[in-house]
Amino acid sequence: MVKLIAGLIAGAAITMALAWNMASGLMFKEVQSPFGLEETVARIQQNIQNTGNGWALAGLRNPAKAVQQDGGNVLPVLMIEACSTKYSKPVLKEDTVRFLSILMPCKISVYKKNDGKVYIGTMNAGLMGRMFGPLVGEVMGQVAEDQKKFLIFDASKPAPKMIEGMPGAASGGGAAGGGGGC
């Protein structure tokens, strides 16, 4: 009996350790972009606008700019913010999950790393949604499906213009304000 309990505890501990170790990889995804930084942003922005389902751009943040203004350097990071009332409304209506407004608007981060390549960072909305019950799970599942479309690029099409001048665009880490579908 002692051996059985010890085995259970050991199994649970190993599972927890594995989950702890893999959590960040499961919650967030990183893929390399075939384009330069600004072109990647511009193509994602265009995809968001073409996806439908109420998606609209909510902002473009440049946290690296704030560091520059403070006299320092970091490799460029541009954060695209997008929102859809179709998906935000049911979550915002339900008191038990309203705290998830902290995840709004949806963010896609485009950044350069020390290897000189450009990467796209996204949240695994589908998996995260399943942790908060059926309502959020269903909504976030649909968000995840749309997110995949944001990252499908057609290199044969010319690079669109990057859309700046939205709330948060020039303010570095400042507030994004309202609008953009949320």
Next chain:
Amino acid sequence: MSLRQFISAGLLGLLASLALASNAPTPAPAAKAATSSTADHSKFKALQQSFASGPEVTKACLTCHTEAAKQVHKTKHWTWEFMNPDTKQRLGKKNVINNFCTAVPSNYEFCTACHVGYGWKDQNYDFTSENNVDCLACHDTTGTYRKLPGLAGHPTYKDVEFPPKSGKIVKAPDLRAVAQGVGKSSRDTCGSCHFYGGGGDAVKHGDLDSSLKNPGKYLDVHMAKDGLNFTCGECHKTSGHDVPGSRYAVTTVEKEGGHMRGKKDANPATCQACHGGKPHQGEKADRLNAHTAKLACQTCHIPEFARAQPTKMMWDWSTAGKLDKDGKPFKIKDSVGHDAYDSKKGDFRYESNVIPDYVWFNGKVDYTLRETKLDPSKVIEINHFNGSPDDGKSKIWPIKRFVGKQPYDVGSNQLLVFHTYGKDDSALWSNFNWDKAIEFGMKEIGAEYSGKYAFVSTEMSWPITHMVAPKADALACAQCHTGPGRLDKVPGIYMPGRHGNALLDTLGWSFAGLAFLGVVAHGAGRIYTSRKGAEK
């Protein structure tokens, strides 16, 4: 509000409206700033006259500065020529073919907007003329003196629309006011050419662009106004009009380590000239100073270039000449509004915050010149930075590697000179006809041309040495000492923390494996003997 205040506000508003309505891109003459100069040029009689041309101004300057033109005549800024003492190659803008606008011959009127002289429009230019030296290009302080491409080094003497059909008017400078306001060279005067090399702002160097006119501290600790507020001349300490610091013969390693500035046989434009050979202080000083034996300062302290605006990284001439359905040249912009395609020039690619390439560099540069035979199946190095980990003369340097495609003679396997700008029928930018443009260019330099051309891939290296970041933003240990790291492609180095020794690794893993087997065998033996004991 009093009547006086009301009138003042109204006048200010009117002036502001007029200023906004003006199309002139050039700033109004600046108010005279306080200066430590012992001479007020506006009081000089020779300058109290109307000038119809640049050479007339120079003639007046030379009445006092009798040796100035002779000094300028000896410099690369005047000759556009450099004889490399090591390689014996005749270099300089006049001779080199690069992979940006490619070559000066046959395009003199256009290119010589950046010559410190007047009137260089063909091969017969008089390099001995003192009056042809342009004093104002470097000594203007008004900000109104501007030399436009196509005028053979002259400023415009009448108001013109530039660029053509842009609606922007460049005003003719008041040469008398400019002459009376001369002073030391500045970021604006140096930058008017060096920030715009290769055909536009930030195009060529990657570490020199108009953002250095007023950079933030993040961009350049030396030039930031809230930093050291250096002008270009602070490092490029000029003597007898000779400006030190050359990309044709780069000082990569100080002969005697660090030295103080002012030494006549040493380049004052190196980092060591001010910072010495052991620049680091504090806790990790020994470790960091040990790095200076093999790393250029720039390698760690300029972690990326083009940090304020994108620089051009690729130029493909082979696609130039496409016209739209109406037979007109066109442009395509990239996502941030830079040209991605121009019928006149082909395809481009810009990039910002570029991670440099790193190479061993001993200061010796070999060029692919027009006479050089090339293998078109390979990427041609327009310039090759020599160096190795073993020669004792090299350090690891950051570079911008600029790639492109440009025409070569299929018959002779040599690079071609072609005619880009001109009011004639042969200029590529007028008629988009490569055959005519190449024929004209080659005839201009008196070289043979087989009549058949194709495009070859080329790359050109540029040493990165400006845009020094704050010390807190220098490369951290892990950026090289973990993989993948910044110096992955640099040959001949053992990198602690990243590189392994195969024999040592095999031995280590063997011992670890044997130890594991020992533990397993020992445990199994224990279990076996304890069971045996229990059975008994």
